[in-house]
Amino acid sequence: MRRKLAAGNWKMNGISAGLTELQSLAATHADADVDILICPPATLLHRAAEIAQDTSIRIGGQDCHANAAGAHTGDISAQMLGDAGATAVIVGHSERREDHDERNEDVRAKAKAAIDAGLTAVICLGESLAQREAANTLDIIAGQMSGSIPDLATGENVVIAYEPIWAIGTGKVPTLEQIGEVHDFIRARLERRFGEGVGRSVRLLYGGSVKPGNAADIFAVPNVDGALVGGASLKAADFSPIISALETS
Ligand code: PEP
Numbered sequence: 195m196r197r198k199l200a201a202g203n204w205k206m207n208g209i210s211a212g213l214t215e216l217q218s219l220a221a222t223h224a225d226a227d228v229d230i231l232i233c234p235p236a237t238l239l240h241r242a243a244e245i246a247q248d249t250s251i252r253i254g255g256q257d258c259h260a261n262a263a264g265a266h267t268g269d270i271s272a273q274m275l276g277d278a279g280a281t282a283v284i285v286g287h288s289e290r291r292e293d294h295d296e297r298n299e300d301v302r303a304k305a306k307a308a309i310d311a312g313l314t315a316v317i318c319l320g321e322s323l324a325q326r327e328a329a330n331t332l333d334i335i336a337g338q339m340s341g342s343i344p345d346l347a348t349g350e351n352v353v354i355a356y357e358p359i360w361a362i363g364t365g366k367v368p369t370l371e372q373i374g375e376v377h378d379f380i381r382a383r384l385e386r387r388f389g390e391g392v393g394r395s396v397r398l399l400y401g402g403s404v405k406p407g408n409a410a411d412i413f414a415v416p417n418v419d420g421a422l423v424g425g426a427s428l429k430a431a432d433f434s435p436i437i438s439a440l441e442t443s
Contacts, residue, residue, distance in 0.1 A: 196397050198228040198413075199353060199420035200437045201316060202427025203256060203284060203401075208234050216242055218430040219437075220249040227441045228420065231282055231316075232427065236270055243279020254282035254316065257290055260303035262311070272304075272311035282314040284422070286342050288359045291318075298341025306344040309351045316353045316422065317342055318401070319380075323360035331358075332379050339383055347388060349395025354380055355422040361402025363424060370415050373400055377417035406435035413443035 204212075216232060223230060233254040234242045243253045255275040262271050275283055285308060286301035296304075305315035319338040321331045335356070343352065356376050361367055368376075377398050385393030400412055401422035412418060420440055426432040 196349070196395060196419045198440050198443070199231060199397050199399060200228055200433070200440050201231040201254070201282075201284075201353075201355070201399060201420065201422045202233065202433055203287070203422060203424050204232070204234045204238075204428060205256065205289070205424060206235060207428055208238055210238070210241070212428070213238060213241060213245060215428065215430045215433075216245050216251070219433060220246060220251050222430065222434050223250055223437055226250040226437065228437065230437060233282075233284055236275075236278075239275065239278040239280055246279075252281045253279055254284065254314075255280045256284050256287070258283045258285065258304055258308055258311075258313075260300065260307045262307065272308040272313050275308075276311050276313055280313060282316055282353070283308045284316045284318060284355075286318045286338075288318060288320055288357060288362060292359075298338055301338075301342040302344050305342065305352065306346065309344065309346055314351055314353060315344075316355055316399070318355045318357050318422070320357040320359050320362075320402070326358065326360065331376065335376060335379060336383060339380065339387075343387075347396065348392050349397070353397045353399060354384075355399040355401045356380060357401035357422060363403070365403050367403050367408055367412075370411060373412060373418065374415045377415065381417045404436060406432060406439070409436045409439040410443065413440050 258272040259269040285304040308315040397419040
């Protein structure tokens with residue numbers, strides 16, 4: 195049985211005042227039936243982890259460096275994230291792939307660094323609009339999976355987030371059939387590469403314009419084990435009904 199996961203990616207949003215949203219979320223979901231992960235900006239990690247202590251919420255980073263330490267000004271290692279209280283880190287988000295020219299091999303190295311540091315790597319995959327329109331979605335996903343997921347992946351140390359780039363922050367969402375097709379494809383490939391045990395234990399999140407109004411339908415799609423949520427994770431009033439929809443799915 196895969197435990198469901200509602201993950202929130204605050205991106206480059208949030209200063210100290212925003213932590214009240216986390217407090218509110220923790221109070222509303224004190225006995226959550228699903229895992230809840232909030233990934234605030236690095237500047238808030240430590241305080242967020244303090245707030246989340248002894249609650250059902252876990253805290254994650256949004257990126258990490260592939261090396262454990264060294265001369266990399268401005269970067270943060272997975273070990274540092276763990277030291278600040280994170281238990282997970284997002285790697286390979288499309289905004290990192292685009293803004294920082296991160297390639298599959300970079301994402302794989304970061305995921306490995308995260309796992310080595312004891313964190314869960316939330317590995318993001320997803321096609322562009324042009325790739326979908328050219329009917330290349332499954333080939334792109336296959337390439338990203340081979341290139342970005344390290345060989346040591348298990349259901350405990352890796353989560354996969356399918357995030358079509360054209361759906362992120364746009365209000366556009368794939369059809370439920372399209373989501374189901376990609377999630378089934380990812381599941382089948384995981385089982386083929388890692389065997390049925392590991393392949394069936396890795397959680398698959400959908401990400402891209404998940405809102406309170408569409409969450410329940412998306413969570414009813416087979417092989418969707420939760421969501422990675424951007425904009426709607428910033429306010430407890432928006433994220434809370436998404437968590438509740440996941441709990442009842
Ligand atoms: C994301 O950035 O991972 C994301 C899914 O964003 P949004 O929910 O705002 O589309």
